[in-house]
Amino acid sequence: MATNMDWLNRSLKAVWHPCTQMKWHEDGALPLAPIARGQGAWLYDFDGRRYLDAIGSWWVNLFGHANPRINAAIRDQLDRLEHVILAGFTHAPVVELSERLSALTSGTLGHCFYASDGSSAVEIALKMSAHYWRNQGHPEKNRFLCLTGSYHGETLGTLGVSDVELYKEAYGPLMRHAITVPSPDARQAVEGETALDVARRAAAGLEIVLAEHHTSVAALIVEPLVQGAVGMVMYDPAYLRLARALCNRYQVHLIADEIMVGFGRTGTLFAHEQASIRPDFLCLSKGLTSGYLPLSVTLTTDAVYAAFYDDAVTRGFLHSHSFTGNPLACRAALAVLDIFTEDHIIDRNRSFAERFTGMLAPLAHHPRVRHFRRRGMIWALDIDTDLPDFRLRFYREALAREVFLRPLGTTVYFMPPYILDNDETALLAERAVAALNAVLETDSPSLLEKEDSGSNVVK
Numbered sequence: 001m002a003t004n005m006d007w008l009n010r011s012l013k014a015v016w017h018p019c020t021q022m023k024w025h026e027d028g029a030l031p032l033a034p035i036a037r038g039q040g041a042w043l044y045d046f047d048g049r050r051y052l053d054a055i056g057s058w059w060v061n062l063f064g065h066a067n068p069r070i071n072a073a074i075r076d077q078l079d080r081l082e083h084v085i086l087a088g089f090t091h092a093p094v095v096e097l098s099e100r101l102s103a104l105t106s107g108t109l110g111h112c113f114y115a116s117d118g119s120s121a122v123e124i125a126l127k128m129s130a131h132y133w134r135n136q137g138h139p140e141k142n143r144f145l146c147l148t149g150s151y152h153g154e155t156l157g158t159l160g161v162s163d164v165e166l167y168k169e170a171y172g173p174l175m176r177h178a179i180t181v182p183s184p185d186a187r188q189a190v191e192g193e194t195a196l197d198v199a200r201r202a203a204a205g206l207e208i209v210l211a212e213h214h215t216s217v218a219a220l221i222v223e224p225l226v227q228g229a230v231g232m233v234m235y236d237p238a239y240l241r242l243a244r245a246l247c248n249r250y251q252v253h254l255i256a257d258e259i260m261v262g263f264g265r266t267g268t269l270f271a272h273e274q275a276s277i278r279p280d281f282l283c284l285s286k287g288l289t290s291g292y293l294p295l296s297v298t299l300t301t302d303a304v305y306a307a308f309y310d311d312a313v314t315r316g317f318l319h320s321h322s323f324t325g326n327p328l329a330c331r332a333a334l335a336v337l338d339i340f341t342e343d344h345i346i347d348r349n350r351s352f353a354e355r356f357t358g359m360l361a362p363l364a365h366h367p368r369v370r371h372f373r374r375r376g377m378i379w380a381l382d383i384d385t386d387l388p389d390f391r392l393r394f395y396r397e398a399l400a401r402e403v404f405l406r407p408l409g410t411t412v413y414f415m416p417p418y419i420l421d422n423d424e425t426a427l428l429a430e431r432a433v434a435a436l437n438a439v440l441e442t443d444s445p446s447l448l449e450k451e452d453s454g455s456n457v458v459k
C-alpha cells in the first residue's frame with residue numbers, strides 16, 4: 001500500500017501546485033497533504049489521518065465529499081451521455097439547468113452561457129458587456145470598474161478587474177487595468193459610523209467616477225456582500241442597491257460575481273437578493289456543482305441577449321470552450337438544486353449559523369481578535385499579530401488538530417460545507433481556538449528564510 005510519503009514525493013516531482021511557492025512544500029514550511037478519499041466533511045490521507053474540510057476545498061463544497069445523491073446523479077448521466085459539443089447540439093441536463101437557474105432569478109436573467117471555471121464566467125460577462133455596447137453603437141464603452149481589493153479570477157482579463165497587489169506586480173504589464181472605486185468594507189467605519197454609512201460613502205465615490213467616465217465604461221463588477229480573496233471583507237447590502245441605481249442612471253452594466261457568494265453562502269440563495277436588486281450579469285461556479293465537477297455559468301437579461309440576435313455573425317457572441325455545458329457537470333448541478341429544495345437548506349443553514357456563531361464566542365472575544373464578522377455561512381476574524389508567517393503557522397497548527405483552515409494573511413475564516421453535525425461543529429470551533437493560541441504562544445523561529453511579502457493576498 002502506498003503511503004503519504006510515496007505520494008508526496010511523486011507529487012513534488014511532477015505536479016506544480018496552484019497558488020503555491022513550491023519551495024515551501026520542499027522544505028516543509030507548508031506541508032503537502034496527500035488525500036486518499038473524502039467522506040462528508042472529512043478528508044482522509046494515505047496514513048489514516050483525517051482533516052475536517054472547513055473551507056469547503058476552496059469554497060466549492062456545499063454538501064460534503066462523496067455525497068450519495070450527487071454521486072448517483074452523475075453515475076446515471078454517465079451511462080447516457082458523458083459529453084457532447086454544445087455548438088449545434090443541445091441536451092436535457094443543460095436545458096433543465098438553464099430553465100431552473102433562470103427561474104431562480106424570477107426569469108429576469110433568462111439566458112445562460114456556460115464555461116468550466118469561475119474566471120471564464122467572468123471573462124464571458126466582461127466580453128458580453130463590452131460587445132453589447134458595441135452592438136448598440138457604443139464601441140467606446142469598453143472599460144470596467146471594480147472595487148478596491150476585488151478578486152475576480154486569475155486569467156489576464158479577470159486579473160485586469162482584480163485589485164491584488166501581488167498579481168499586479170507580477171503580471172501588470174500583461175493586464176488592461178480597470179478603474180478601482182472605493183470598497184464599502186464595513187471595517188472602515190469610524191467611531192459613531194455604521195456599515196450603512198460606509199456603504200453610502202463608497203457609493204458616493206462610485207458616483208464621482210461614473211460621472212467622469214461613464215461614456216467609456218461598459219460595466220461595474222462586484223462580489224456582492226463579501227469580497228473573498230482579499231480577506232472576507234463584508235459590507236452592507238445598501239451598497240448594492242445604490243450601485244444598481246447609479247449603474248442605471250449612468251447606463252453602465254452591473255456584473256454580480258457570485259462565484260464565491262452564490263448558493264446560500266451569504267444566507268440567501270444569491271447574495272444580491274439581500275439588496276432586492278438584479279444584476280445585468282450573474283456569474284456562478286464553485287457551489288453550482290457542490291465542487292464536484294468544473295462548471296460555471298453567466299446569466300444575463302433578455303435585453304442583452306436581444307442585442308446579439310441578428311444575421312451578422314460578428315454581432316453574435318464570439319466565445320466557446322470545449323467543455324461548455326458538460327452534461328455530467330450539469331446533472332451534478334441539478335442534483336445540487338434538488339438538495340437545496342428537498343432539504344430546505346437555506347432555512348436549515350440559518351439555525352446552523354446561530355449555533356456555530358455561539359460556539360465561536362471564545363474566538364470572537366479573544367483578546368487578539370479584531371473584527372469578528374459573519375454573513376450567512378461565512379465567518380471571518382482578523383488576528384492582531386506581527387508574525388510574518390502567521391498564515392503558514394496557523395495552517396500547520398490547525399492541520400495538526402485535524403482541521404483544514406487556510407487563512408488569508410492574518411484573516412482566519414470558516415466556510416464549512418452545509419452538512420456539519422453538532423460534534424463536528426464543536427470540534428471545529430474548539431480546535432480553531434487551540435490552533436490560534438498555539439500560534440500566538442510560539443516563540444520558534446520563522447518558517448521562512450525570506451520574508452513572505454505576499455502574506456496578504458493568496459487565497
Ligand code: PMP
Nearest residue numbers: 117118119151152153228259260
Ligand atoms: N470570482 C470570485 C469571487 C472567486 O472567489 C473566484 C475563485 N476563488 C473566481 C472568480 C475565479 O474562479 P476560478 O478559480 O474557478 O477560476
